[in-house]
Amino acid sequence: MRLAPNRLALAIALATSPLYSHANESDFEGFAIEEVVVTAQKREQSLQDVPIAVTALSGDFLQQTGSVNLSDVANVTPGLNISNTQSEGGGGITMRGIGSNDFGYSSDPSIPVYLDGVYMGSGAALVGDLMDVAQIEVLKGPQGTLFGRNAVGGAVSVTTTRPGNDVEGQVRIGGGNYGLRTVKGMANLPLIEDELYLRVSGSTRNRDGWQENVSTGERDGYEQDRWNGRVKLLWTPTDELEIELTSDWQHEQDHAGYFNVLGGAAVDSLNGLGLLSPAALDAKGKTASAGNAFFDGASIVGPDGSGVDHELDRKVRGNALKVTWDINEDLTLTSITSYRELKSAISEDNDGTEYLVLNVRSFLANEEYSQEFRLNGSSDKLDWFVGVSAYRSDVDGQVNDSFGAIFNGAPFDETAIVHGQTESYALFGDAIYALNDTTNITFGLRASYDTKSQEIKNPQAFGLLFASPNQLLGADGNPDPSLAKSRENWDDISPRLVVDHQISEDVMVFAGVSQGYKSGGFNSFPTVDIDALSPTYGFVPFGSTEPFDEEKITNYEAGFKSTLMDGRLRLNGSVYYYDFEDLQFLVGNGTTITAQNAGSATGKGIDIEAMFLITENLSISANMGWLDSEYGDDVIDSDGSVIVSDGQDLANAPSFSGNLGIDYLLPLGDMGELRTHLNYAYTGDQTHNGSKTDKIYEEDGYGLLSARISWMSADEQWELAAWGTNLTNEDTIESFGGVTDDFGFVSVRRGEPRMYGVELSYTY
Incomplete structure (x- = not known):
């Protein structure tokens, strides 16, 4: 029989914060950590029974740590890195050193994001601000046999709160530094008792900028103007059938x-001549110098050329229909149908200086369709499911670049227009067979088929940066415009095998091997040969539009799950080793860049998660990850230069990262209760560029301290809280620009400075 909505809500509520828990209701004589229920294996299971390295973060934990979006979640999850979505290339995800280079509109994320079971092809940007979230599960290692789309290095699964059978609502208002204003609201309404339920949630977030552009005098860097909305309708016409319809919207006008600059040949020269503003180099401060100045031969003149307003306008809309039918006591059929669309317009000054070196305007329109059917079954010895999925993405992208005006004020303006389409089909399944009362064998298999097409429609007759189709050279050395159209397909079969054994009632060990696959694609921006001595000068050499092949990873992992000290200590850990083949890389060919499979990599590490309930009201947790990842081959471009060296570290892969949290609840009797939460997240030394060895890309380790103190009334209706993030005001690098590096301008965005504020909420 299907779980009633109120029972489902209770199951999700059990997934409490890893830093805080009340006494276990089943233990009347003492207190213990509550059970955490996850759906990592597409079935409801206790976290301690799942033979996967998975971190479960409850909605309460997200609130206590001040997590606004998925990039904030990464700050408190060792081994996970998610760049800020408040930029053109934002939302890129790396886990255990595994991530994706961005080759254009046909590449796939290595670490996908799922929202209520729906694959987000455009990644974290499609999720937006976290609102009415019940739980986030971070799964580490290949997960292709469990999900309907590529999950080569792990997955981030976001589950929002389902409608329930009780009338409830909440209004939360807040304010903070830099003019922060937030409003959140939720209403849960049973329209027809025990049959039809409605849940509506929404939020707005507005904030002034904290970064000043001295070239314009405006302090508008990182302004925020966002709103989100979600409606969920749950219908249970019979005990065996439930239908859930979800519609969500988000609009960001940030x-x-x-950018600031750290260095580079051109930056060093300008700075040495006293021709660079100190604000341009203020990567650890709150100023920048973005402008369009140029040299007139003797002095600096400006602004001139084509300026940008640094605006981000992103609109997302999604609809999903989930139908669950209990065919009988042993079989359940689930269907998830989804349509999502993303429209964005972003403009950026990429060079990070007051000169017009490179200004970029990018426009994207993306539609995603997905359908998944999953049949779950169980018997005395076997718990299994089999699924089939179909996914399609239609992308229209346009990039307008203005560049090269630094010496005369007259920029080159070029446009790239690319249409891409992806179709993906998969048959996947997973089965748990009980050898006996203490030992299980899990076997999974995934068969994938992906087909992609791309058409380059660049309008200029002759491009220096974005080539026209007439500049693409064929195998015979003559222009061949037909090469602007590409189509290819890939297929793969990836298995998973895991054995778990219950040593005792409180300790489980597991070991397994799994494979992951990410389909190939195309380079959307083939570059022109600008070497005047080259025989292909002014053209794109043959092969630049050829498809690159799929990536393949094999992951070996062993670990344990334990609940000790009469349930007061939860200690989980795993060790792993992975081998990556056919890494997708951007490789230089003279002055041109091509995308190809050019490398291998290995990684090994340890993950440890612990929580100790010191008293009924005081808990401490520690999550730690050690990682040693490196490239396994030299990657050499056509002129013999080494792009990547054997043994070189992968990007965004610190050797150690950890998270320490303390949560304390002080009962105040009739006055309610006072709760204090402290969280310290440390990220060790790392490089931000896996394809360059320059020291400029390295960042020293840093720690981020966050805190929240709140008072809750005795009737649990009123809450007043004060919070702060990055309380020690650490200087961190959010991301590197990368686009202007080869022009001698290595640009970066800094992470957010200290933020603080207060919140007041009323719940009924």
């Missing part, structure tokens, strides 16, 4: 934030 400021993308300004």
